[in-house]
Amino acid sequence: MSSIEWTERTWNAFVGCSIVSPGCKNCYAMRMAARCAAFGQEQYIGTTQKVNGHTVWNGRINRAPDHKFREPLSVRRPTVWFVNSMSDLFHENAPPEWVREVIEIMCRTPHHTYQVLTKRPVEAEQFFRSNTDIVWPDNAWIGVSVEDTKRLFRIDVLRRLPGRIKFVSAEPLLGPLGSIDLSGIDWVIGGGESGPGARPCEPEWVRNLRDECLRQGAAFFMKQWGKPANNPLASQCPADAKLADFIKTMDPHGKGGALLDGRLWREYPADANLPVR
Ligand code: SF4
Numbered sequence: 001m002s003s004i005e006w007t008e009r010t011w012n013a014f015v016g017c018s019i020v021s022p023g024c025k026n027c028y029a030m031r032m033a034a035r036c037a038a039f040g041q042e043q044y045i046g047t048t049q050k051v052n053g054h055t056v057w058n059g060r061i062n063r064a065p066d067h068k069f070r071e072p073l074s075v076r077r078p079t080v081w082f083v084n085s086m087s088d089l090f091h092e093n094a095p096p097e098w099v100r101e102v103i104e105i106m107c108r109t110p111h112h113t114y115q116v117l118t119k120r121p122v123e124a125e126q127f128f129r130s131n132t133d134i135v136w137p138d139n140a141w142i143g144v145s146v147e148d149t150k151r152l153f154r155i156d157v158l159r160r161l162p163g164r165i166k167f168v169s170a171e172p173l174l175g176p177l178g179s180i181d182l183s184g185i186d187w188v189i190g191g192g193e194s195g196p197g198a199r200p201c202e203p204e205w206v207r208n209l210r211d212e213c214l215r216q217g218a219a220f221f222m223k224q225w226g227k228p229a230n231n232p233l234a235s236q237c238p239a240d241a242k243l244a245d246f247i248k249t250m251d252p253h254g255k256g257g258a259l260l261d262g263r264l265w266r267e268y269p270a271d272a273n274l275p276v277r
Pocket of ligand 1: 017018019020021023024027028029030057086087088119
């Protein structure tokens with residue numbers, strides 16, 4: 001099982017990445033990869049390096065061992081998989097043959113649901129242009145991360161990509177997205193950043209995102225506030241209480257809670273066809 005609220009399991013056919021925009025600054029996968037490498041997990045070795053005392057991805061992409069690369073083929077139970085949580089399927093250094101293999105596995109397993117999230121829709125578009133025989137299966141959702149207004153162009157590119165269900169992950173949300181165009185978008189994930197060095201996320205930014213989803217008919221999923229100070233309930237914390245404990249009691253969802261104006265928003269796309277548990 002994955003600890004990510006909007007998926008069930010992660011599937012990492014290959015690992016490794018590089019920082020592409022401000023949303024990557026505190027990349028959880030980058031820290032995790034360095035830890036896995038330190039514990040001797042071979043596929044992570046050589047994917048990160050130290051720069052000024054900080055661990056960063058170095059752009060090297062490692063293929064997972066075969067049983068991991070083909071993992072969904074051996075799972076009969078219909079499962080929702082987040083694809084390449086430790087990489088980006090459309091990373092510029094990912095060999096196109098590997099990407100083709102991943103897509104082929106998704107095609108061969110229609111009983112599963114796949115969630116492909118990228119920060120590289122331009123590279124994705126290029127991949128599809130160069131591989132015109134590829135059929136992107138209906139059971140594979142495709143989405144882009146958008147952390148600020150500068151990254152809104154990714155949604156325009158996403159609209160041109162193949163895919164029955166398209167989604168936007170605005171997490172970590174680093175600023176207001178304003179009047180975001182959600183035409184053709186089925187699902188939006190929102191949330192604040194968590195972990196060491198987490199940046200602020202204002203309730204108004206999330207409210208605006210939810211309201212745009214309601215107005216334009218996209219499903220809205222509030223993942224987390226990230227750090228307790230981002231949670232709107234923080235203003236109600238008694239002076240003698242510890243904020244983290246107060247939020248945990250008042251809003252025990254995700255990291256830093258997830259309630260927005262008293263409601264837990266955990267919607268999925270209308271025709272998601274998710275496995276019934
Ligand atoms: S694209 Fe994703 S995996 Fe790669 S550095 Fe950015 S946040 Fe991390």
